[in-house]
Each structure stands twice: as C-alpha cells, then as structure tokens.
Amino acid sequence: MSVISVSNSKGGAGKTTLAMILADQLVENGLSVAVIDADPNGIITKWAAKRAEAGREMPYSVTSQPKEAAMIETIAQLANENDMVIIDLEGTASRMMSRALIRSHLVLVPFNQSPVDAELAAAAVSLIQEEEEAVERKIPFRLVRSRDSAAFATKTSKRITSAIEQAGLPMLPIGVVERAAYRDIYEFGLRLSELDPSQTSGVPKAIENAQGLAQAVVDSLKEDHRR
Template sequence: MSVISIGNPKGGAGKTTLALVLADQLHENGVKTAVIDADPNAIIAKWAAKRTKAGKGVPYTVVPRPTEGEMIQTIERLSETHSIVIIDLEGAASRMTSRALARSHMVLIPFNQSPVDAELAATAVALIEEESEALGRRIPYRLVRSRDSAAIATKTSKRIASAIEEAGLPTLSVGLVERAAYRDIYEFGALLRELNPTETSGLPRAQENAQALAEAVIEALRVEYKA
C-alpha cells in the first residue's frame, strides 16, 4: 500500500489534473486505487458526481473532502482495502495538509514551466522538508513538470530545469504534457479510454503520456522503497 499526496500552493499548477490522470491509469493497469479529494474546489468529487448522474459509475473510490479530524482515519481506512491512495491536497499549508503529508509515502509537486511556478514549487518542497523534520523521517517527493510542451523545450523551461538540477531537487522522469484529452475527461466525466478520438484531438498521445507518467510514479516508489 502506498499513499501519494499531490500538492502545490499555487492554483492552476495542474494538481487536480495530475491526480485524475494518475488515478485513471492506475485503474487501467488493475491497481485498486482511491482518491481523497481534499481540495476546496472539489473538482474530482464533482467529476465523480457527474459520472454517477450519467449512470456510468465511478471506477475507483473517490472520497469527497474529509474534515481535518477525519483525514488520518480516512487514509488508514482506505489503505486497508486499496493498493494506492492518492490525495489531492488543498493549496495552502494547513493541519489537514500536514496530516496528509505525515501519512504519505510520496509527494508529487506539479509545476508549470514558469519562474513563478518554480518558486512556489520550491515553497512546497520547503513545507515537505519541515514536515519531515517534525516527523523525524524523510518524506520522498518528486517535482512533476505540468503542462509540459509536446514539442520542443523553451528557453525558459530549459533555464528552470537547469536551476532545479543545480539545486539537487528530484524530478519525475515524465511530465504531464498539455493535452486536450486531460481537459475532456473532466468536461465529459470520462476516463481516457471512454473518450472519442474523433472528438478529442491527440487522444492516443495523451494515453501514451498518461501511461508513461503512471509507470514513472511507480518506478519512483520502487526507488524509494527498495524492500
């Protein structure tokens, strides 16, 4: 069992998209997955409600925003029956975020390819390191490039990548590429495999990226927990 938290203090960093895409692919690969929607916007919970209303059913467990006092019990309860629990964290630092981090085996920090996003990702790293110090154990994390260019890297993204490398911050080997399919899964309350390639452009590439991303996350967990 692994608990993966996804967080960034900046809105629009791609946190919820990353959670949805990762849960989608883990489910597709037969991994029993649960998602705790701890974001005040409750986008994943709304996605699940949209599916239920359409009679599609929800393919993996989605728990709408638990209270601060319920967070640890919710994580532990889901961990007993699921292989991976994903937590879509709220943006701001809070006791709820702290409790989720304390139970996490891995934290994913999505960031857009901009200097502002890179700085805020560094703030998220500092929060994780503070929590690690308080717990007396290391909390593994990976920065994840969000809305990654499907074409060539820009000069700005190259500078950011260089700065991250110089700082020694671990980055997931695969980023989340900007794809229409990732917007459509929310709009249509769909899974990637349910989208129509005649209505969603670049769907096969999106599916390839999503699969590579899920594999990279599993590999990062294997690296951190060799046993």
C-alpha cells in the same frame, strides 16, 4: 499499499489533473485505487457526480472533503482497502495538509514552467521538509512538470530544469503534456479510454503520456522503498 499526495499552493499548477490521470492509469494497470478529494474546489468530486448522473461506473472511489480530524483515519482505512490512495490536497498550508504529508509514501509537486511557479514549487518543497523535521523521517517527493510541450523544451523550461537539477531536487523524468484530452475527461465525466477521438484531439498521445507518468510514479515508489 502506497499513499501519494499531490500538493502545490499555486492554483492552476495542474494538481488535480495529475491526480486524476494518475488514478485513471493505475486502475488501467489493474490496481485498486481510492482518491481523497481534499481540494475545496472539489473538481474530482464533481467529475464523479457527472459519472453518477450518466449512470457510468466509478473506476475508483472518491472520498470528498474529509474533516481535518478524520484525515488520518480516512487515509488509514482507504490504504488498508486499496493498493493506492491518491490525495488531491488543498492549496494552502494546513493541519490537513500536514496530516496527509506525514502519511504519504510519495508527494508529487506539479509546477508550471515559469520562474514564478518554480519558486512556488520550491516553497511547497520547503513545507515537505518542515514536516520531515517534525516526524524525523524522510518524506519522498518528486517535482512534476505541468503543461509540458509535446514538441520541444523552451529556453525558460531548460533553465528551470537546469536550476532544479543543480539544487539536487528530484524530478519525475516525464511531465504532464498539454493535451485537450485532459480537459475533456472533466468536461464529459469520462476516463481517457472512454473519450471519442472524433470529438477530442490527441487521445492516443494523451494516453501514452499518462501511461508514462504512471510508470514513472511507480518506479519512484520502488526506488524510494529500496533506500
């Protein structure tokens, strides 16, 4: 089993989108997945409610807003029962975030490709490194580009990517491309594979991007395990 936390203090960084499409594709690949929705906005919980109201089966379990004191026990129980546990963390630094990070085999830090967002992503990395000092072990992480352009990289994006590489910070080789399908899975309470291409544009490309993301995350877990 593996525990993956998705963390960033910046709202709108694509944290929940990344958690949802990753869970979706890991299930598609035959893994059993549990999601912990620790974000106060409860977007994944609301998505699950839409599915329940429509009578659709859940592809993975969703545990909503666990109490801070129960976080470690919740993670341990779900990790014992599933191949993957994905935690959509709240945006602010807290004891709950701390407890999730120290139990994680990989932390994903999504960021929008702007100088301000890149700085906030760096702050999220600093929080991870503080936890590393506290528990005296490495907590593997990857930065993940959000709202990636499907066509080309902007000059700003190239500068930010270059700065990240020069700083020696690990980044997932594939980002979350801006796709209508990623918005529609929440609006309609659907999985990517359930979207109607006649109502949502670019579904095959969104699935291709999501598959690539999931594979990159699995590869990162394997790489860190070998170290």
